Amino acid sequence: MRLRYREYILFVLLYAVSFLMVAQHNKKSLVEQLDPKVFQAPKVYWESSKDQGNIKALFYETLEYKGKPTRAFAYLGIPKSEKPVPAMVLVHGGGGRAFYEWVKNWNDRGYAAIAMSLEGHVSDEKGEEKYLHAYSGPQRVGRFDDIEAPLKEQWMYHAVSDILLANSLVAALPEVDANRIGITGISWGGILSSLVSGVDNRLKCAIPVYGAGFLYESKGHFGDEGDNSLKVIEDKKFWDPARQFSKGSVPTLWVNGDSDAHFSLNITSHSFEVTKDHAFMSIHPSMKHGHPPGWKPNEVPEIYEFADHILKGKTPGLGSVSQQPFGRKSIVKYNSEVPVLKATLYYQKKSLTYTKLESEKHPHPEPWCSKSLVLKAKNQLVKVKVPKGCKAYYVNLEDERGVIISSQLIEL
DSSP: OOOOHHHHHHHHHHHHHHHHHHHHHHHSOHHHHSOGGGGSOOOEEEOGGGOBTTBEEEEEEEEEETTEEEEEEEEEEOOOOSSOEEEEEEEOOTTOOOOHHHHHHHHTTTOEEEEEOSSSEEOOTTSOSOEEOTTOOOOOOTTTTTTTSOGGGSHHHHHHHHHHHHHHHHHTOTTEEEEEEEEEEETHHHHHHHHHHTTOTTOSEEEEESOOSOGGGOSSGGGOOTTOOHHHHHHHGGGOTHHHHTTOOOOEEEEEETTOSSSOHHHHHHHHHTTTTSEEEEEETTOOOSTGGGTOTTTOHHHHHHHHHHHHOOSSOOOEEEEOOOSSEEEEEEEOSSOEEEEEEEEESSOSOEEOOTTOSSOEEOOOEEEEOEEETTTTEEEEEOOTTOOEEEEEEEETTSOEEEOOOEEO
């Protein structure tokens, strides 16, 4: 059946309008598409049968998913204090859960803390294992593999919203100082916490561990796009944290290992580079990937020194690299109120490349070589001269507390 001319013109106009509406919708920022409810304290349902000592178990209301009401399970701990205390929002990694041990770790240091499950799980009475429950929301699907679903049905949308709601919940507690709340996350939690730092200006600090922005540049697991089409790859970039934190100003500490199989050092360095007017970076040689390695105070003391400085006003804070290295021979300058005792060059003789053996699950880079550098403590500078054949390097400065501050990654 043929359309008459007028009907044809009307059809074309309607199609054009609908196309423009879709295009305009797709141009909306994440902030514009968030539900305003996430910035309000959610309703809480206490679950005393799952309490872990003084750490309380609870569910809190989250956004509807496909018309179904949902709730997130969480552990909340508040140390005894005569005055409102600072607080931390704790974001687990992929396959993780709400960790009450993580909450206790911060409680012992004088912080309130909340750790929520972002994949629709609830823990058992011992605070272990994980199970779906009657009010579970969406589960994570690969690495943004639900990108073609409507935005509000995607896991990332709900994960971000659940984190914002957790912050809103904690901020509303009379025992907590709402003006002193920070966030830290591990692996996928690093992705989410860094993204949220560019969305939630209520936060006073952010500490992403492993996970960072510019995921599509990763030479590790997160840079493997598989057989996705160019369109899907571009669509996934909507969720790249750099889209948000590059416009933010929340004081941030980037933490990673130099051989992480998921998040290669170049993306951590790039994330630091675009935030360096309000950021610090700490790279740990051969740091293991996991939840405890990403929160243990004796393994990553920088996290706690940074939080104490920002949220408690403790001095001194972290040192900083004021003049980054460049080329094969340069001077690195730094500022530190705590004496720096050691400067080390970490370098590779090949370009930063990740490979995977048949017996391995994820790729890894070549081993890093190391070399002590000449440290001029009086002038707070380090002389850098890289060995012949060096293709990539970074510099670590370690102070008398064992705290590490790092330079950017330099690729030659």
